[in-house]
Amino acid sequence: xxxxxxxxxxxxxxxxxxxxxxxxxxxxxxxxxxxxxxxxxxxxxxxxxxxxxxxxxxxxxxxxxxxxxxxxxxxxxxxxxxxxxxxxxxxxxxxxxxxxxxxxxxxxxxxxxxxxxxxxxxxxxxxxxx
Numbered sequence: 484x485x486x487x488x489x490x491x492x493x494x495x496x497x498x499x500x501x502x503x504x505x506x507x508x509x510x511x512x513x514x515x516x517x518x519x520x521x522x523x524x525x526x527x528x529x530x531x532x533x534x535x536x537x538x539x540x541x542x543x544x545x546x547x548x549x550x551x552x553x554x555x556x557x558x559x560x561x562x563x564x565x566x567x568x569x570x571x572x573x574x575x576x577x578x579x580x581x582x583x584x585x586x587x588x589x590x591x592x593x594x595x596x597x598x599x600x601x602x603x604x605x606x607x608x609x610x611x612x613x
Contacts, residue, residue: 489567
């Protein structure tokens with residue numbers, strides 16, 4: 484049996500809380516130094532925009548919160564795999580960009596962890612048009 488820390492609902496809730504507070508430093512504290520975030524949008528349908536490292540992730544989050552100042556994730560549900568190193572979080576993201584239509588998207592993050600830190604956050608969402 485591994486001594487690696489297991490992912491818990493409490494940990495996933497704490498990460499969500501940091502996102503909802505727009506606490507970029509707090510969010511980054513949950514990521515491994517080499518952590519990555521595969522965003523829902525990107526240059527190709529088979530690979531989204533990939534951010535590597537805390538600096539890149541932090542830069543995108545700060546820019547996003549600047550243009551969507553009320554961005555928040557609600558209706559959160561988490562699922563953890565039996566080995567406790569991967570998880571999925573389902574959510575609805577809401578917010579009103581400074582320019583553009585309000586967000587109300589259903590999505591999920593697939594998480595991978597090592598030593599209790601996020602090594603990968605892979606985001607998917609449904610965009611309802613009309």
